[in-house]
Amino acid sequence: xxxxxxxxxxxxxxxxxxxxxxxxxxxxxxxxxxxxxxxxxxxxxxxxxxxxxxxxxxxxxxxxxxxxxxxxxxxxxxxxxxxxxxxxxxxxxxxxxxxxxxxxxxxxxxxxxxxxxxxxxxxxxxxxxxxxxxxxxxxxxxxxxxxxxxxxxxxxxxxxxxxxxxxxxxxxxxxxxxxxxxxxxxxxxxxxxxxxxxxxxxxxxxxxxxxxxxxxxxxxxxxxxxxxxxxxxxxxxxxxxxxxxxxxxxxxxxxxxxxxxxxxxxxxxxxxxxxxxxxxxxxxxxxxxxxxxxxxxxxxxxxxxxxxxxxxxxxxxxxxxxxxxxxxxxxxxxxxxxxxxxxxxxxxxxxxxxxxxxxxxxxxxxxxxxxxxxxxxxxxxxxxxxxxxxxxxxxxxxxxxxxxxxxxxxxxxxxxxxxxxxxxxxxxxxxxx
Ligand SMILES: *[C@@H]1O[C@H](CO)[C@@H](O)[C@H](O)[C@H]1NC(C)=O
Ligand SMILES: *[C@@H]1O[C@H](CO)[C@@H](O)[C@H](O)[C@H]1NC(C)=O
Ligand SMILES: *[C@@H]1O[C@H](CO)[C@@H](O)[C@H](O)[C@H]1NC(C)=O
Ligand SMILES: *[C@@H]1O[C@H](CO)[C@@H](O)[C@H](O)[C@H]1NC(C)=O
Ligand SMILES: *[C@@H]1O[C@H](CO)[C@@H](O)[C@H](O)[C@H]1NC(C)=O
Numbered sequence: 001x002x003x004x005x006x007x008x009x010x011x012x013x014x015x016x017x018x019x020x021x022x023x024x025x026x027x028x029x030x031x032x033x034x035x036x037x038x039x040x041x042x043x044x045x046x047x048x049x050x051x052x053x054x055x056x057x058x059x060x061x062x063x064x065x066x067x068x069x070x071x072x073x074x075x076x077x078x079x080x081x082x083x084x085x086x087x088x089x090x091x092x093x094x095x096x097x098x099x100x101x102x103x104x105x106x107x108x109x110x111x112x113x114x115x116x117x118x119x120x121x122x123x124x125x126x127x128x129x130x131x132x133x134x135x136x137x138x139x140x141x142x143x144x145x146x147x148x149x150x151x152x153x154x155x156x157x158x159x160x161x162x163x164x165x166x167x168x169x170x171x172x173x174x175x176x177x178x179x180x181x182x183x184x185x186x187x188x189x190x191x192x193x194x195x196x197x198x199x200x201x202x203x204x205x206x207x208x209x210x211x212x213x214x215x216x217x218x219x220x221x222x223x224x225x226x227x228x229x230x231x232x233x234x235x236x237x238x239x240x241x242x243x244x245x246x247x248x249x250x251x252x253x254x255x256x257x258x259x260x261x262x263x264x265x266x267x268x269x270x271x272x273x274x275x276x277x278x279x280x281x282x283x284x285x286x287x288x289x290x291x292x293x294x295x296x297x298x299x300x301x302x303x304x305x306x307x308x309x310x311x312x313x314x315x316x317x318x319x320x321x322x323x324x325x326x327x328x329x330x331x332x333x334x335x336x337x338x339x340x341x342x343x344x345x346x347x348x349x350x351x352x353x354x355x356x357x358x359x360x361x362x363x364x365x366x367x368x369x370x371x372x373x374x375x376x377x378x379x380x381x382x383x384x385x386x387x388x389x390x391x392x393x394x395x396x397x398x399x400x401x402x403x404x405x406x407x408x409x410x411x412x413x414x415x416x417x418x419x420x421x422x423x424x425x426x427x428x429x430x431x432x433x
Contacts, residue, residue, distance in 0.1 A: 022206040025152050032248035033209050034295040038328040038338045040250065040374070049432050050159065050210075050342050050374035052086035053079065053407060053425075056381060057147075058163035058170065060115035060388065062095040062140050063108075064147050065381045068126035069412035072133075076150045078380065082407060082421070083429045086157035088344060088376040089147070090215065092167035093186075095140055096193035108143065109136035115386055119399055123385060141200070148205035158205055159252075159376070160197070161212035161344070165190060168388040171216045171258060175390050178216075180234050182223035187234055190214070191241045199245035210250035212300060212344060213238045216258040225279045228264055228271035231256065232284040236291065243293040251293055252300045252342065255324065259302040259344075266299070266327035268336025288337060299327050300344040305360035316363035317370065328371050343368070347378035348424075349404050350417040361424040369431035377425055382408035382416060 019027075026032070030042030039047045055075075057064040066075050079087055098106050105114055108127065113120040128134060133146060151158050164170050164177040166184035176183035194211070201208040213235055219226040239251045255262030264271060265286050273279025288297045301324050309316060326335040346364055348354050355361045368375060381403045388397040402410050407425065409416045 022152075025206040029152075029155060029157060029207055029209075031157075031207070031209055033250050035250065035297060035340050036295070038330060038340055040298065040340045049372070050086045050157065050376065051429055051432055052084045052088055052157070052159065052374075052376040053082065054088045054090065054161075054345065054376050054379040056090045056163070056379060056384075057144070058090040058092040058167055059384060059386065060167050061111050061385045062092055062098075062167050063111060063143055063385070064089060065384055066408075066412045067131055067143075068123045068385065069130065069383070069410075071130045072147050072150045073154075075380075075412060076147075076154045076156060078408060078412075079151075079156050080154055082425060084156075086159055086209075086374075086376070087151060087380070088159045088161050088212065090161045090163035090170075091144075091197070093162060093165040093190050093193040094167045096196050097189055099141055100192070100196065106139045106141070107136060108134055108138045108140075111140055112385070116399060145204055148201070148208065152206035156207060157210075158201070158208045159210045159212065159344075160201055160208065161215055161252075162190070162194070163215040168390075171218060172390055173218060174221055178218040179220040179223040179226055180230055182220040185220075185223065187237075191234075191238050194238050195241040195245050198242045198249060202246035202249065208246075208249065210252060210298065211242050211246075212252040212254065213242070214254060216302065217254060217256055218258050225274040225277040226256075227274045227279055228256070228269075229273040229279045229282045229284055232271045232286055236286075239291065239293050239297075243296065247292075249296065250298050251296045252298045252344065254300045254302075254344070259300060261323040262299050262301055262341075263322060263324045263326060266324060266335045266337050266339060286337075288339065297339055299324060299339050299341045301341060302345040303343060303364065304346065305348050305358055308358045309360050309363070311359055311363070313359060313363040313366050316359060317367050320367060325367075325371055325373075328373055341371075341373050343373060343375040345378045346375060347405050350406065350420040351404060352417050352419050355420050355423045361427075365424075365427045365431050368428055372432065374432070375428060377407070377428070379403065379405060380407050382406040382412050383410045 033040050042048045112124045180187050224230050271284045273282035288294045326332045327339045327341050384401045386399045387401045
């Protein structure tokens with residue numbers, strides 16, 4: 001509904017012989033994207049919206065999930081079957097660190113067996129059975145390349161999200177990945193990682209459109225000061241690194257407290273440091289027009305239903321609006337910067353009833369319809385290779401964990417809860433139609 005595939009038919013034919021096939025594909029998909037006021041626009045200036053789901057690839061194996069249950073091709077085809085045009089693929093900086101240090105742990109065999117132990121042998125065999133294009137020597141990055149090529153082949157736009165530094169499930173307070181300078185969140189490695197992967201994506205992934213600099217920033221006891229000044233300092237530096245490597249990519253900026261608010265940015269607030277810390281008295285203003293990437297800035301926000309809301313939709317929307325929707329409301333005089341926004345995570349358990357137990361699903365759909373913002377549902381996966389959640393009892397790490405929030409079932413071969421999809425995802429897609 002949102003891409004104009006057909007109108008490119010003639011153009012594609014006429015340039016096909018002159019350009020590498022990845023350039024033809026980019027044109028067909030309307031890439032590159034840029035921004036104007038509150039809209040993301042394609043290469044011809046038509047507004048486009050991300051209508052997608054999330055596909056995690058940031059846990060211990062650092063591979064996109066599900067490959068032991070289905071082929072890359074079949075997994076990608078689900079994205080299309082759900083009526084989506086894009087996917088938010090999540091990665092860990094650790095994957096890039098390993099690549100840059102030429103670690104022997106990057107082969108499919110090692111990346112599965114290291115975290116899964118003896119049980120990994122059968123997982124590895126299943127991956128190779130469903131994906132005979134790989135061998136146990138294929139590296140992580142080669143597998144990502146294969147996934148990216150298949151996404152492009154099926155016309156799925158790729159949004160690359162840096163979810164964590166150290167590869168395990170996100171996100172908990174003080175889990176080491178949450179804030180600049182925390183135990184695993186080495187800012188230099190993060191920026192270096194972006195410089196590398198943005199260039200790699202630009203050069204090798206034909207439907208690569210955009211990056212999310214960092215998922216769900218949150219406070220940490222032992223890290224740099226938790227404030228918007230520090231946010232500005234590091235997020236703009238990472239954006240510079242991405243832009244230098246991939247000047248055409250959109251750059252998504254997430255907010256604080258697990259990305260539940262970003263209103264200081266559209267409101268043009270002075271971004272301050274923290275008294276009694278190294279950022280005391282420091283201030284910054286986030287003014288997109290001051291940067292080389294001024295036509296690439298997108299804001300992202302997350303919305304879950306942890307409070308099991310029973311608010312009526314007027315109340316729900318009013319409360320949520322204040323968290324950042326000023327950015328996309330041209331009638332809001334208080335907004336200094338109008339910028340596109342994307343709801344890069346939303347979701348809930350797909351058990352057949354939850355969609356109707358709170359007002360969340362209904363009100364979220366209304367919000368998307370009212371403000372016409374794109375989204376990525378959380379998530380596609382029906383199950384994981386393994387998942388580590390620090391603090392979970394009795395076991396922090398569980399192999400083969402089922403994902404009850406997933407669009408797909410445990411074996412990745414069917415829809416987990418058709419009634420849930422009909423009453424949430426389908427309505428969200430229709431709201432943007
Ligand atoms: C490879 O993984 C093993 C097992 O997790 C670990 O002990 C080793 O340090 C890793 N090697 C490198 C070079 O990262
Ligand atoms: C290996 O798999 C078995 C059988 O599914 C399971 O009981 C066991 O907990 C797994 N091992 C680890 C370390 O998770
Ligand atoms: C911050 O500003 C206050 C008021 O001007 C001043 O007293 C204080 O010394 C400053 N702190 C630093 C670290 O410069
Ligand atoms: C679905 O999950 C919700 C929230 O945990 C629960 O209240 C409800 O009973 C569940 N429905 C079914 C059919 O299990
Ligand atoms: C649940 O579904 C019923 C029937 O469609 C509807 O009247 C009711 O408003 C829904 N409840 C919520 C919380 O969405």
